[in-house]
Amino acid sequence: MKRKIYIENMPLEKATALFEQRLEEADCYHIKAEEITVSNSLGRITASPVYARRSSPHYISSAMDGIAVKASSTAGATEVNPVTLKADDFFEVDTGDYIPAQFDAVIMIEEVNFINETAQIIKAAVPWQHIRSVGEDIVTYDMLIPSFTRIGPYEVASLITAGVNTLNAIKKPIVGIIPTGTELVDRGSEEMAPGLIVESNSHMLKALCEEWGAVALRHEIVIDDREQIRRAIEEMTPQADIIIVCSGSSAGREDYTASLLEEMGELIVHGLAVRPGKPAILGLIEQKPFIGVPGYPVSADLIFGLFAKPLIYKMQGLLPPPMPELECNAARKMPSPMGVDDFINVSIVKIAERYHCFPLVKGAGITTSLVKSDGVLCIKRGMEGLQAGDNCIVTLRQPLNVIDESIITIGSHDLSIDILADILQKRYGLRLISINAGSMGGIFSLRRKETHFAGLHLLDYETGGYNVSYVQKYLSGDNWLLINLVKRDQGLIIQKNNPLNISSLKDLKNPQIRYINRQNGSGTRILLDYLLEKEDIRPQEINGYNREEYTHLAVAASIKNGASDTGLGIYSSARALNLDFIPITREQYDLCILPQLFSTVNLERLYTAILSDEFKDRIMAIGGYNLDSTGQIITSNNI
Amino acid sequence: MKRKIYIENMPLEKATALFEQRLEEADCYHIKAEEITVSNSLGRITASPVYARRSSPHYISSAMDGIAVKASSTAGATEVNPVTLKADDFFEVDTGDYIPAQFDAVIMIEEVNFINETAQIIKAAVPWQHIRSVGEDIVTYDMLIPSFTRIGPYEVASLITAGVNTLNAIKKPIVGIIPTGTELVDRGSEEMAPGLIVESNSHMLKALCEEWGAVALRHEIVIDDREQIRRAIEEMTPQADIIIVCSGSSAGREDYTASLLEEMGELIVHGLAVRPGKPAILGLIEQKPFIGVPGYPVSADLIFGLFAKPLIYKMQGLLPPPMPELECNAARKMPSPMGVDDFINVSIVKIAERYHCFPLVKGAGITTSLVKSDGVLCIKRGMEGLQAGDNCIVTLRQPLNVIDESIITIGSHDLSIDILADILQKRYGLRLISINAGSMGGIFSLRRKETHFAGLHLLDYETGGYNVSYVQKYLSGDNWLLINLVKRDQGLIIQKNNPLNISSLKDLKNPQIRYINRQNGSGTRILLDYLLEKEDIRPQEINGYNREEYTHLAVAASIKNGASDTGLGIYSSARALNLDFIPITREQYDLCILPQLFSTVNLERLYTAILSDEFKDRIMAIGGYNLDSTGQIITSNNI
Secondary structure, three states: OOOOOOOOOEOHHHHHHHHHHHHHHOOOOOOOEEEEEHHHOOOOEEOOOEEOOOOEOOOOEEOOOEEEEOHHHHOOOOOOOOEEEOHHHEEEEOOOOEOOOOOOEEEEHHHEEEEOOEEEEOOOOOOOOOEEOOOOOEOOOOEEEOOOOEOOHHHHHHHHHOOOOEEEEEOOOEEEEEEEOOOEEOOOOOOOOOOOEEOOHHHHHHHHHHHOOOEEEEOOOEOOOHHHHHHHHHHHHHHOOEEEEEOOOOOOOHHHHHHHHHHHOEEEEEOEOEEOOOOOEEEEEOOEEEEEEOOOHHHHHHHHHHHHHHHHHHOOOOOOOOOOEEEEEEOOOEEOOOOOEEEEEEEEEEEOOEEEEEEOOOOOOOHHHHHOOOEEEEEOOOOOEEOOOOEEEEEEOOOHHHHHOEEEEEEOOOHHHHHHHHHHHHHHOOEEEEEEOHHHHHHHHHHOOOOOEEEEOOEOOOOOOEOHHHHHHHOOOOOEEEEEEEEEEEEEEEOOOOOOOOOOHHHHHOOOOOEOEEOOOOHHHHHHHHHHHHHOOOHHHOOOOOOEEOOHHHHHHHHHOOOOOEEEEEHHHHHHOOOEEEEEEEEEEEEEEOHHHOOHHHHHHHHHHHHOHHHHHHHHHHOOEEOOOOOOEEEEEOO | OOOOOOOOOEOHHHHHHHHHHHHHHOOOOOOOEEEEEHHHOOOOEEOOOEEOOOOEOOOOEEOOOEEEEOHHHHOOOOOOOOEEEOHHHEEEEOOOOEOOOOOOEEEEHHHEEEEOOEEEEOOOOOOOOOEEOOOOOEOOOOEEEOOOOEOOHHHHHHHHHOOOOEEEEEOOOEEEEEEEOOOEEOOOOOOOOOOOEEOOHHHHHHHHHHHOOOEEEEOOOEOOOHHHHHHHHHHHOOOOOEEEEEOOOOOOOHHHHHHHHHHHOEEEEEOEOEEOOOOOEEEEEOOEEEEEEOOOHHHHHHHHHHHHHHHHHHOOOOOOOOOOEEEEEEOOOEEOOOOOEEEEEEEEEEEOOEEEEEEOOOOOOOHHHHHOOOEEEEEOOOOOEEOOOOEEEEEEOOOHHHHHOEEEEEEOOOHHHHHHHHHHHHHHOOEEEEEEOHHHHHHHHHHOOOOOEEEEOOEOOOOOOEOHHHHHHHOOOOOEEEEEEEEEEEEEEEOOOOOOOOOOHHHHHOOOOOEOEEOOOOHHHHHHHHHHHHHOOOHHHOOOOOOEEOOHHHHHHHHHOOOOOEEEEEHHHHHHOOOEEEEEEEEEEEEEEOHHHOOHHHHHHHHHHHHOHHHHHHHHHHOOEEOOOOOOEEEEEOO
16 A cells, blocks of 8 residues: 655745746746737736837927917017918818928917917917927837836726737746546536545636736646556646646545656655645746645635746736735634644734734635635744634735725624625625624623624523523623524424434434534534433434534434434525425524624615525515514623 | 717716716626636636535655554554564555555654565554644635636636636626717828827727726728717617726817717717816716716726726726825926816926936827826816925825836936936836926026026037036036036927928028927027027027927927928937938037936946947947047036
């Protein structure tokens, strides 16, 4: 059984320096140029300076509305002794009009008396008065645009005006991307077989290339076969300026790439002390940069950003645009191994004039952590990680104005929260960041004042009511407001047509029935435990009591995909995935809001969204909801 | 003679509010959507929320390299009493591999003893240990992306992973652009007739549309004929979401547009209290926004940016990205009429930790002022303008890092300055802003410490030497360094083959010979005055002594285009425009540098560029230069 070959753990700075040095030595940063037409030049970078080929204006012209005259013909004119010019001796001009060669001055229209066909002048003109120069805007041979400069809309206009038809532009670097992996397919179906993965990394890298000014050539997927990978590299190398091999997402697959590179070119680095992205490969082939990108999307993005991005910019004569940084408060503990540069994608929200960053779900396979990322935090090698409350510097991926126009909800999840988020984004450009932490997670986040509001559905075993006793207990010292968002049906989500004949909670005692549970502290878990106690079922009697998911939809998806048979959850999740549902209870899902953390305008936007017909219509279309008391204040605390 | 119809002078805020209100009432902001494929979605905006169609992973998988087992089959295993699993009872898995339905736990590879075909287990597995959930990344029906959100590279990857093939995107607004003007041509030649202008505004606006996410349809050029303009508007209106009519650059042409709009639709505003851009037209036609854009490029850009930009973004469900602002010191007096919002394009440079802004050459026809613009300063209606030294707020058009990586030279111009600029940009990404103010202008800018260095060629009438006595006199209290850049030939630039038989300065007394002079304070003007005195020629004897240009190239261009017959200038300008040249003297062109205003690294870059072979080779290729003492320190002042 062939296992991993030796992988180093090279510090990032050392690997970067080594790679850059070898690329420099191999003349990889050499700029390639091509002649392009001005009509195709928008967004391109000049390879050499562009000189004007024509002056603008290319003729002398009038700076006024008036008449063009020969100054000498007006000599001596005064109010008392006006000079009268015959029709041939003047020429009416608008501002910008050409001044024919026989004239050398312009008299303003206001200072001319037109009498029949003649013009009466009461003041002598000084030669060249009110006449605009040739080349007032552009002079032939002016350097219009220096080398290594982006052609924007104004440059396009200026080039056209200056008579430039073609220019020497930097050729866009061509990035050859080879996706490898036997488990990969190009296009999945909703019923694709387990174990298959739809190849997405190459498309992500291709899109990044486009954003950075390069062109990507994607090779078709290559299975994990050394010879086939070799042939793909041989085929791609002559066509591209940078060669990228994407590993499959399973471990150990990059071994072929590294050993092939050793054979075919030069392996410079294999293995970095970074997380994620350790198995990265850096090298040279046919004097071209070669990067082996790990298979997990988050690793692929990190390695591509660290090594391909500066390279793509440099090959265009540019530096990557600076990434703004922001000082944040770490809202969560972020432990980190000492030996690596640890890159963590975070969400950022501004609460009470401070920016709080929340680490996104970890795992190099989580593409949604890239989608949701507002920035990246790097815990440097030799550092132990962050404690909650620590200051840290985040490199932003979102513009600061998007972050500033965001609110956050941490707590229990419901599909209505997504709909609220959509309405707020659509109507106000206000982003709602939503973190699923269960109802108790929401309570604690409210207590720490790190969330604007929280969705809660906490059953009070004693009163049978929801939420009120919890917020009164845990948030007694704070201002808060509890309003109802929805009432919703909870029950057992089951396979379509109920093949296992589940009829009630009692059936969970059957060890053949694989249950999927919600995490501790979630309202649904609290509800389950209450129901189990009432029915006298012990947790250890249930197969899967310890298997935890973090959302209703995740529970439904597990059942949908046959990974489990049933779980307690809301009707809307069953409905969304076309599963069956055994209703058990109707519960209250409220929002606990901390109004003092909101701006007046955003609080009003939230209320307006909740009370909108659009919100109600969209919720009712899902089913399993009751909106009788939506938006009603249940109770509040006003300190 | 038909002159202007009545144009208002409506304050900008009032016009904006009125236009927006009418657009709102006419439902112009209505969002249009279309179905697009994910492969064409990069950069597009979602019109409705996108939900996942497949979970990812869509199967339970291993979180470890190890073996998949049925947990119950490992019950009771200890180091003392290991359990041995037969080949059928376990399944080797890598991280991420599918776990077949008969198994429900994974044991790490390190904890397994492989003996022949069997696996020895020394610790019982807990059900579901080391098994990854279905949907760890994405769960079917998760809201992946809300409405009105841009699809970037990560969204593309996430959509592919979530089994989404098509999505509902906002249709790019279509902007119909109609260029009008009898003087306009589509493509000029180097010998085009005087009075013709190459149409460039529509191309600039088209490029701006692309940058803002819209698609532009350009109509062919329409001459100034009311019926033809009417037909063009009729043709464009059904095809476009926004209709733009660009006036020709001469005054009064927008009258047709306004009166046609009154007839065909609704004229909302005609005439704004802004500079430039007063004749702008705002209206509605067939319930679509209509903007009449003035003909001068700087006016066109301003009006398009003020009215079309927010509209284009709003039609995509977006707000225009915020434009950063910067507090600057007005380096020059900027007078402004009280009655208008006065928009001034400026260059910005950072000197000694302060940003200084310099107004670019005014005139709404100057496209280069758009190319060179680092930002726009607005002197509000009711304000009188800025004094030199006043603080002001500039809305940036260039990223701050480009401004920060800039140095400036104010003084006499030489082609070698352009080449220096090109080398600095290419090698270091360092921008050299160059402002032509003549040698004495350079001296005064050095004195005010508003320039890093200045090009000087100031002849001392008494000593016959250059520059030294001037800098000693005017900069006695400062640290400075005078180094030679080039020596160059000055003489009379004349038409090719000298049709007027000019042979020396004496010929300038001939009134048939139209001279073109340089501005007061320029080294060449000082040289001319010195030479005239020596030759005993009085300025008033010269036809054109009062006609002034600001650069050598402008003088040459005036001669090239027949607007004048001769002027004093440098050989390289004559050569660049393929003119003849009568050499008169060789002069010294030095740089006076203020080292304390530079960062160490930038000063070194400047020296390195001056001393580079590339600089010398490029200068020598022009001709008329001597580089014997290039880079040599002539003298310095060290306080």
